[in-house]
Amino acid sequence: xxxxxxxxxxxxxxxxxxxxxxxxxxxxxxxxxxxxxxxxxxxxxxxxxxxxxxxxxxxxxxxxxxxxxxxxxxxxxxxxxxxxxxxxxxxxxxxxxxxxxxxxxxxxxxxxxxxxxxxxxxxxxxxxxxxxxxxxxxxxxxxxxxxxxxxxxxxxxxxxxxxxxxxxxxxxxxxxxxxxxxxxxxxxxxxxxxxxxxxxxxxxxxxxxxxxxxxxxxxxxxxxxxxxxxxxxxxxxxxxxxxxxxxxxxxxxxxxxxxxxxxxxxxxxxxxxxxxxxxxxxxxxxxxxxxxxxxxxxxxxxxxxxxxxxxxxxxxxxxxxxxxxxxxxxxxxxxxxxxxxxxxxxxxxxxxxxxxxxxxxxxxxxxxxxxxxxxxxxxxxxxxxxxxxxxxxxxxxxxxxxxxxxxxxxxxxxxxxxxxxxxxxxxxxxxxxxxxxxxxxxxxxxxxxxxxxx
Amino acid sequence: xxxxxxxxxxxxxxxxxxxxxxxxxxxxxxxxxxxxxxxxxxxxxxxxxxxxxxxxxxxxxxxxxxxxxxxxxxxxxxxxxxxxxxxxxxxxxxxxxxxxxxxxxxxxxxxxxxxxxxxxxxxxxxxxxxxxxxxxxxxxxxxxxxxxxxxxxxxxxxxxxx
Numbered sequence: 322x323x324x325x326x327x328x329x330x331x332x333x334x335x336x337x338x339x340x341x342x343x344x345x346x347x348x349x350x351x352x353x354x355x356x357x358x359x360x361x362x363x364x365x366x367x368x369x370x371x372x373x374x375x376x377x378x379x380x381x382x383x384x385x386x387x388x389x390x391x392x393x394x395x396x397x398x399x400x401x402x403x404x405x406x407x408x409x410x411x412x413x414x415x416x417x418x419x420x421x422x423x424x425x426x427x428x429x430x431x432x433x434x435x436x437x438x439x440x441x442x443x444x445x446x447x448x449x450x451x452x453x454x455x456x457x458x459x460x461x462x463x464x465x466x467x468x469x470x471x472x473x474x475x476x477x478x479x480x481x482x483x484x485x486x487x488x489x490x491x492x493x494x495x496x497x498x499x500x501x502x503x504x505x506x507x508x509x510x511x512x513x514x515x516x517x518x519x520x521x522x523x524x525x526x527x528x529x530x531x532x533x534x535x536x537x538x539x540x541x542x543x544x545x546x547x548x549x550x551x552x553x554x555x556x557x558x559x560x561x562x563x564x565x566x567x568x569x570x571x572x573x574x575x576x577x578x579x580x581x582x583x584x585x586x587x588x589x590x591x592x593x594x595x596x597x598x599x600x601x602x603x604x605x606x607x608x609x610x611x612x613x614x615x616x617x618x619x620x621x622x623x624x625x626x627x628x629x630x631x632x633x634x635x636x637x638x639x640x641x642x643x644x645x646x647x648x649x650x651x652x653x654x655x656x657x658x659x660x661x662x663x664x665x666x667x668x669x670x671x672x673x674x675x676x677x678x679x680x681x682x683x684x685x686x687x688x689x690x691x692x693x694x695x696x697x698x699x700x701x702x703x704x705x706x707x708x709x710x711x712x713x714x715x716x717x718x719x720x721x722x723x724x725x726x727x728x729x730x731x732x733x734x735x736x737x738x739x740x741x742x743x744x745x746x747x748x749x750x751x752x753x754x755x756x757x758x759x760x761x762x763x764x765x766x767x768x769x770x771x772x773x774x775x
Numbered sequence: 776x777x778x779x780x781x782x783x784x785x786x787x788x789x790x791x792x793x794x795x796x797x798x799x800x801x802x803x804x805x806x807x808x809x810x811x812x813x814x815x816x817x818x819x820x821x822x823x824x825x826x827x828x829x830x831x832x833x834x835x836x837x838x839x840x841x842x843x844x845x846x847x848x849x850x851x852x853x854x855x856x857x858x859x860x861x862x863x864x865x866x867x868x869x870x871x872x873x874x875x876x877x878x879x880x881x882x883x884x885x886x887x888x889x890x891x892x893x894x895x896x897x898x899x900x901x902x903x904x905x906x907x908x909x910x911x912x913x914x915x916x917x918x919x920x921x922x923x924x925x926x927x928x929x930x931x932x933x934x935x936x937x
Contacts (some may be wrong), residue, residue, distance in 0.1 A: 353867075355927075356927055356928060357790065371867060371924070371926050372867065372926040372927045372928065372929075373866065373867045373926070373927055374866045374867060374927045375790075375794075375927065375928075376790050376794070377794050380866070381927075384866075386899050386900040386902065387866060387867050387868075387899055389900060390867065390868060390869070390899045390900050390924075391867055391924075394869065394924035395924070416900075675801065703787075703799075703801060704790075
């Protein structure tokens with residue numbers, strides 16, 4: 322089936338990214354927007370914009386019935402969910418299937434089964450993907466303490482249906498479990514409608530490494546290299562790069578193969594990411610979870626593989642398995658770094674900084690890509706994620722990419738609101754970052770504590 | 776950030792009013808904005824309190840950068856004539872003039888309505904929500920044709936208030 326007209330059920334930079342890819346393919350675009358997003362880079366580019374509802378997401382972007390109704394009323398034949406919002410809720414592809422719309426993403430059943438982290442661990446185990454020691458659902462803290470004793474402290478308590486760090490905490494001993502079990506369970510219940518928690522062995526000084534996968538839904542899957550997303554604050558990624566240059570070639574190859582095998586075994590269709598923790602000391606990797614959506618950091622893989630992953634999503638959704646390239650056709654070359662630009666004030670505990678952007682002047686030049694929905698005069702609404710754009714740098718190797726990223730950030734001017742541009746610069750100039758000596762806790766525990774700006 | 780205009784503040788207050796948030800706190804170089812539901816006030820309706828700290832006493836000049844108007848007009852941008860009130864769509868959906876396909880329309884032009892008179896139906900995926908006039912007066916115009924898709928806040932029916 323050829324897709325002629327797509328509805329984009331998202332906002333911000335990813336809506337711009339999807340509209341661009343669709344227009345390249347000659348596909349018409351309908352963008353849904355909340356009242357607060359009626360004027361943005363994305364609404365200016367879309368062929369048609371429909372206002373779904375008021376500003377709060379739960380009355381607009383998070384209502385699957387409104388999205389599908391809008392798609393049907395504007396005679397779209399496909400829906401692209403982007404990331405966040407409804408992208409990993411099975412209800413949207415289910416409704417799309419019911420009404421004859423193509424959902425640009427994996428099958429509803431795949432989203433459902435991988436969405437539960439305990440179930441996902443079982444699936445990964447069946448495909449022989451390495452797992453950290455872990456448990457099934459744990460409903461009370463006495464059991465949590467017994468299990469933690471067996472695994473050995475420190476342990477990581479996680480939400481069974483979770484993601485994004487909510488309902489998650491590290492326990493170094495029994496006291497931590499006593500203190501945090503109930504509040505984490507409550508947080509998980511509120512965020513995901515499931516208060517179940519489970520335990521995993523906690524790998525200290527770990528890196529977060531992930532493999533970008535595409536599958537044809539018929540048992541064939543390929544990878545587009547790996548990404549290292551270890552520069553994080555409160556489980557929110559800030560800088561992502563690829564490939565992960567501290568991994569041994571043997572480990573990298575076996576991690577990529579494990580990810581491909583897992584997704585092939587699942588008959589995974591469309592794009593997804595297999596996330597791992599990597600222990601540099603032991604040169605070992607362990608499965609975390611599968612993200613059943615296109616991710617924020619997908620441009621890193623696009624830059625090093627030369628493949629437009631959003632266009633690939635469209636092509637795969639049309640149902641032709643031949644569009645999936647053979648693995649040996651995908652050549653990973655060079656190094657890419659992505660910096661997330663946020664409207665927030667790092668000097669004031671990262672307090673969000675919405676408001677009007679008086680001047681937006683992104684850098685330009687070879688190896689510089691900026692994905693954003695912003696422009697001079699754009700009003701950053703206070704209702705959504707604080708990310709206002711992404712700077713993606715490509716160069717022959719990591720050092721060259723860092724140098725180019727620093728030069729690009731120095732030439733990035735955003736006036737009118739507070740941003741993390743200077744913080745990103747300081748991270749890129751930091752010796753630990755340059756030497757590639759950091760873990761997922763480094764930014765939060767070391768860098769930000771010792772970081773004083775002149 | 777640029778000095779906030781009266782309009783910026785009004786839109787924040789409006790958005791807060793439409794949300795289900797308990798409070799909102801925005802702080803920038805030039806403005807501290809705090810707005811909260813006031814449960815202790817004894818008022819029955821939700822009350823909002825806008826408190827502009829370091830208030831802007833200077834005349835706010837027009838911003839140096841003015842956002843261009845989007846080219847594509849959406850249905851929600853229809854201008855309601857002076858002296859008229861519009862019944863607006865509570866969300867995106869399909870507009871129907873009749874409770875059932877074989878019934879008479881809820882209202883016709885010239886009808887007198889009160890606040891509680893139902894004037895149309897909005898359907899989202901087989902979920903039908905009647906929309907009330909919310910003001911009393913005379914129906915002047917039905918702005919949307921039967922079965923048409925309408926957007927959030929789009930004017931549907933014009934009323935001349937009595």
